[in-house]
Amino acid sequence: MSPQTLFIVLASLVLCNGYYTEESLYKTKNAQHYYPVHNGRLIRTKHEHFGLITRANRAIPLSSRPRGTVSVDDFGAKADGRDDSQAFGKAWNEACSRGAILVVPENRIYRLKPITFSGPCQPNTAFMLYGTIEAWTQMSAYQEDRLHWIMFDSVTNFRVGGGGTFNGNGKKWWQNSCKANTDLPCKDEPRPKAVTFFQCNNLKVTNLRFKDAQQMHVSFEKCFNVIVSNVVIRAPGDSPNTDGIHVAETQNIAIRNSDIGTGDDCISIISGSQNVRATDITCGPGHGISIGSLGADNSEAEVSNVVVNRATLIGTTNGVRIKTWQGGSGYARNIKFLNIAMQNVTNPIIIDQYYCDRAEPCQEQDSGVQLSNVLYQNIRGTSASEVAIKFDCSRTVPCRQIYVQDVILEPQGSGGTIATCQNVRYVNRGKFFPQCTH
């Protein structure tokens, strides 16, 4: 038994006994180190102390294991460049009604038009993607629903995995976007999200690649109890609105050990989301890890219990960001950003309560989303711009209970860094550099 294996075994013993350790300090550059794979199985070395998530995804009793496999090829999928949607639809209906594993064979590239895989299914239905699924590129195929390419709707006790790739083939969509050649805010034509999970419960999305989404890569909407792990997401840094993982109105979601580089937020968390935990995330290029935007068009926002732990951000425009519009109401609270390494990040720490992504300027308003109880702990690295820390809080609802502990952000090149802090009440412990200049 190698020392590493021994460590893993010990760690899993500790895990099984329910021992809970405080989050350790950030130690490595490479998030992979935290999750060694043993006999092809991912070993958790950390206790994810996270309510229902672990319970919901415990080993499935034998009696309810999936019943058999269903290959899309047996239903006529050809992977020859033509549309395989019909075969996938039939294979899904079979797998879903039996609680079987739908298999998409490896070393083959299937093309799909927009398609919805609907539940409810028999429990433990799975979708194992070993090969590649590419999006149909002709836009006319998306006329009925311009917002979705692949959707999993109302599926419970469901897992998607296999190591294969969802390729959104988004280039044509990006070129048509009004953001393509300019940073100016604009109103875009709707573009499809690559993969959407809608109203899914007890969901596991593991060991997959997503690339070149038409818009966002993976979106969780109104889901409950979700684990996302070992996911790689890639799109060019200048591809518009290609968020990596989007979390909306979703509760109890753990995103782990994933590597995301896109043209927008690596992870974006918006209203209605609660108990969101992102651990061991590598991000870049991209716009960083964002909560928001919240409160657009005077809407009410509610986000709480978010933990981002052990992230590495490389060359991103933002590091950890909270953004809200003027107007709006509600709150974002109980948020922790822990053990984060920043490398040449333009706005490493930013709260922007005057967010405005429109052509016409946004007027200051006398309401806003209340931000409170936000912890920044052990955040180190370099800032590409002078303003390494920006707390631009609302004048009408100042930020409360902002805790800064052991935060050190040096300039990437020569020069210095500063912090700008408006309408914020903060407490600092340990190191805090650069400090607020008023």
Ligand SMILES: *[C@@H]1O[C@H](CO)[C@@H](O)[C@H](O)[C@H]1NC(C)=O
């Ligand atoms: C740092 O980031 C800036 C702005 O994004 C970029 O111009 C510069 O080349 C980067 N420097 C390094 C050393 O990566």
